[in-house]
Amino acid sequence: xxxxxxxxxxxxxxxxxxxxxxxxxxxxxxxxxxxxxxxxxxxxxxxxxxxxxxxxxxxxxxxxxxxxxxxxxxxxxxxxxxxxxxxxxxxxxxxxxxxxxxxxxxxxxxxxxxxxxxxxxxxxxxxxxxxxxxxxxxxxxxxxxxxxxxxxxxxxxxxxxxxxxxxxxxxxxxxxxxxxxxxxxxxxxxxxxxxxxxxxxxxxxxxxxxxxx
Amino acid sequence: xxxxxxxxxxxxxxxxxxxxxxxxxxxxxxxxxxxxxxxxxxxxxxxxxxxxxxxxxxxxxxxxxxxxxxxxxxxxxxxxxxxxxxxxxxxxxxxxxxxxxxxxxxxxxxxxxxxxxxxxxxxxxxxxxxxxxxxxxxxxxxxxxxxxxxxxxxxxxxxxxxxxxxxxxxxxxxxxxxxxxxxxxxxxxxxxx
Numbered sequence: 001x002x003x004x005x006x007x008x009x010x011x012x013x014x015x016x017x018x019x020x021x022x023x024x025x026x027x028x029x030x031x032x033x034x035x036x037x038x039x040x041x042x043x044x045x046x047x048x049x050x051x052x053x054x055x056x057x058x059x060x061x062x063x064x065x066x067x068x069x070x071x072x073x074x075x076x077x078x079x080x081x082x083x084x085x086x087x088x089x090x091x092x093x094x095x096x097x098x099x100x101x102x103x104x105x106x107x108x109x110x111x112x113x114x115x116x117x118x119x120x121x122x123x124x125x126x127x128x129x130x131x132x133x134x135x136x137x138x139x140x141x142x143x144x145x146x147x148x149x150x151x152x153x154x155x156x157x158x159x160x161x162x163x164x165x166x167x168x169x170x171x172x173x174x175x176x177x178x179x180x181x182x183x184x185x186x187x188x189x190x191x192x193x194x195x196x197x198x199x200x201x202x203x204x205x206x207x208x209x210x211x212x213x
Numbered sequence: 214x215x216x217x218x219x220x221x222x223x224x225x226x227x228x229x230x231x232x233x234x235x236x237x238x239x240x241x242x243x244x245x246x247x248x249x250x251x252x253x254x255x256x257x258x259x260x261x262x263x264x265x266x267x268x269x270x271x272x273x274x275x276x277x278x279x280x281x282x283x284x285x286x287x288x289x290x291x292x293x294x295x296x297x298x299x300x301x302x303x304x305x306x307x308x309x310x311x312x313x314x315x316x317x318x319x320x321x322x323x324x325x326x327x328x329x330x331x332x333x334x335x336x337x338x339x340x341x342x343x344x345x346x347x348x349x350x351x352x353x354x355x356x357x358x359x360x361x362x363x364x365x366x367x368x369x370x371x372x373x374x375x376x377x378x379x380x381x382x383x384x385x386x387x388x389x390x391x392x393x394x395x396x397x398x399x400x401x402x403x404x405x406x
Contacts, residue, residue: 019238020237020238020241020377021238023234023237023238024233024234024235024237024320024321027234027237028233028234067316068288068291068292071287071288071291072288074287075284075285075286075287075288076284078283078287079283079284082283083283097283098233098328101283101286101287101324101328102235102321102324104287105287105317105318105320105321105324108291108316108317109238109314109317109320109321178389181389181392182231182232182233182234182388182392183385183386183388183389183392184385185234185385186234186381186382186384186385186388187381187382187385187386189381190374190377190378190379190380190381190382190384190385191378191382193377193378193381194371194373194374194378195373197373197378198373201373208372208373208375209372209373209375209376
């Protein structure tokens with residue numbers, strides 16, 4: 001069995017494809033690249049600032065009320081970030097409002113915020129940056145597969161909605177378009193998790209179907 | 214008529230798990246647990262939807278504080294989920310399970326219910342219908358996934374597909390069926406969501 005060093009972020013049990021902690025965001029926003037870009041930016045801002053603020057204010061926050069203060073802080077930052085991006089991309093923010101609201105839950109459900117607890121503010125900041133970059137890379141990769149099949153284009157957010165590039169009129173097959181629907185996302189992520197396990201087994205010798213997986 | 218239409222809309226076409234992707238950790242992690250474990254989340258889903266609507270429409274909006282919805286919705290649904298769980302487990306004199314996800318509003322299921330209720334309802338009866346639809350939709354998903362898992366356990370499938378991947382693929386197929394069922398129901402009903 002190979003040594004499990006550096007397996008923490010992506011290949012470890014806390015990885016996005018192991019714990020499925022941000023599944024709802026990967027499921028919903030990757031049908032359009034524009035939505036994936038917006039959510040990735042908001043996640044990046046909210047996760048890094050929240051972890052930094054929580055670390056900096058750790059002495060002031062009573063341990064007993066730690067959880068609800070964390071809920072309020074992450075909800076406040078998400079609301080502010082959504083308002084900020086709605087200045088530049090109002091239609092995309094409106095389209096993603098439902099899933100923007102779920103960002104605090106993703107922060108709370110992931111083991112990421114627990115891992116930050118034992119670290120210094122700088123280490124927590126670096127950890128949150130790495131974690132959100134891994135999430136963004138995954139979201140972009142899924143959007144690059146789902147959007148061309150579903151919409152026949154790649155989109156970016158713009159002031160008047162989404163701006164589409166590389167229009168592919170060839171994708172008219174209903175079966176192919178199913179990749180961008182919710183059902184397609186379940187199946188695509190299901191196969192992606194299976195592939196991930198296979199590669200993880202080859203690289204680190206971790207079991208193909210671990211406990212609670 | 215609307216009161217009959219809204220639960221179908223929330224339970225099938227807008228199912229929090231199958232169509233919106235919430236609750237994967239909640240539903241897939243409880244595949245080995247008894248069916249009774251679904252009572253607390255389904256009660257929290259119902260109460261979060263209904264009470265959020267009451268709070269935002271009857272208390273905050275008249276005070277001119279409706280703009281706080283984006284900030285308050287998550288703390289409110291988490292609070293309702295945690296309190297519902299505590300109340301139910303206190304009444305049944307059992308200990309709260311260690312795997313409980315009430316602190317994340319049951320992996321977003323309660324949030325999805327609250328959001329849908331706020332967007333789809335125009336009165337308290339509508340709010341009750343949408344929340345009830347979300348709650349029943351969750352219960353149905355739990356039952357279906359438990360049955361699917363029981364079958365998948367005995368099938369000779371590759372090891373890398375066992376557990377979560379096979380459940381996700383099965384969920385995708387159920388989602389596809391539910392989409393077509395919803396479309397058929399709405400076509401027969403003569404309504405468009």
